[in-house]
Amino acid sequence: MAFHLYFLRRLLFVIPTLLGITAMAFIIANAIPADPVVANLPQNVLNNEEVVNNFRAKWGLDKPPLEQYFTYLGNLLQGDLGTSIRSRNPVAQDLANFFPATFELATYGIIFGIGVGVGFGVVSAIWRNTILDYVLRTFSLIGVSFPVFLLALIGLSVFYVQLGWVGGPGRLGVRFSEPPLVTGWFTIDALLAGQWATFSNAFSRIVLPAIILGSFVSGIIARITRSSLLNVLGMDYVRTARSKGLRERGAIWRHALPNAMIPVVTVIGLSYSNLLTGAVLTESIFAWPGIGRYMFRASTSYDFPAIMGGSMVIAAIYVGVNFFVDILYYFLDPRIRFS
């Protein structure tokens, strides 16, 4: 299949999913028996009918649900996600403020996860059923079994409180001002501005949460890499490569690994979108001003526009990463190209 056809076909699958997500976010937001009026207006004006009615009219809460939904979709098409009830900022602006923090953290996390996960997986597969294999597999299992909040607290008390090797919670120390905004990543922006002290502070604060996020992911990646590589190593073409006299290392790196990577790439994509969207626990312990914390606060204060807008963006990220993975398949898996 030609690349542009494949690309268009994948793109078409994205639209119904996104529509479905808006519908689902809307249904959840509306099925909530809780009243946003109570959650967002001060106690003393709740009996004042005029204030309450104005509030409902302002946020469109007085219109029938279906009309609310279509109004929302219409605004969405113009890039308008509505205004957050809690922060009183446009949701799009809120999300733009909170997203870079999550993006930076998730990216550092996934880099650690891929490095450790693929490394452990390959080593485990090559030296399968040795002590080394068992040790690495147990590590991977620990990574997926320990609650992130426990790892975070252990990490903070050992490496921050006791040893002082890393910075504390938050993106930047109070003594530092944010570097001039370019990418929204404090580490990169500080480097671009040549602010070395700011860079090292930002970096020392992101290392620990990134490793903790990455350790869960690395456990999953290691398991998939190991089983996928073992599976491929048993295939005929790897045997052929070996019987041609190729050294073991050549057989693994040149023939087995590229083919074993297909399921691994899927898992990496899935994990990355999870990190980008669902790191609520890590963000709350490390006081990280990201999407997860934003959504957490939106949900607990029944801030419907923020919940809907956040869900939309989260779903779009999820769908976007999957789309990217599908595109990668095209290059990794020759069967797609020639079918």
Place this chain on the structure above:
Amino acid sequence: MIHASASPRRFSLRDFARRNPLVVVGVVVIIVWITMALLAPVLAPRDPLDQDVMIRMQPPSVEHRFGTDELGRDMFSRVLYGGQTTIPAGLIVVAVGSLIGTFIGAIAGYIGGIWDEIMMRLTELVMAFPTIILALAITAALGPNIRTAIIALVVVWWPGYARVVRGLVLEAKAQDYVEAMRALGATGPYILFRTILPNCISPAIILATLDIGTAILTFAGLSFLGLGPEPSSPEWGRMVSSGVNLFDQWWTWLFPGLAIAFLVLAFNFIGDGLRDLLDPRLRNR
């Protein structure tokens, strides 16, 4: 796909245990944890809710093996009782989620057509939503308590099972024995529930076993965020969250945290062993 019955050798529990010593460790840990939760009223030296501000924040000692928390409650007793909430919650989520998922998946696969299409799109939507955010929205909506945390998790838990069972039912539908049943005059529901489903149930059960650890972890996470049991109740996730940032009083979060970690690790040891056993491509390597 998993075909346990395709194995040429008879499955032997002793073989399985010998090849996977970690599975044995897992089983032992789970038995110990469940026993401790069940016997908590007998084993706990104090009432887990008893406060005594005179002895607050005491480090572990002979009298308070896991120390005391900020209200002077005995941590050891609280950790023992914690299992009474977290373990059943995880099991219920997986049990109910897998039942609903199996039922929906089986019907979608058997009926096919538009229903199948709708069901599968629905599962995709739920799966595209990050678990904890969806659970968060639901718990926030229904009010934070144990029951709604479980409901929220069931809502995000069923799609995985629906998809697996649907695939198996589609496969089974084409088999000769189904054809034979139909020729004998059996009706749809009878064929589905009495012949097809029993043949598809074991992969669902295995998936459920692999899932219990994750369910416990997610429940503890919700609880940590304050969306589960009420603040005073002795639940592990909740206990850890009240110890956040108490780095000098490490015992207030470390013991309940480890209680979760070792339990989940035990379930994952078993899951890993099962996966090895059932994946025939990997079995003899």
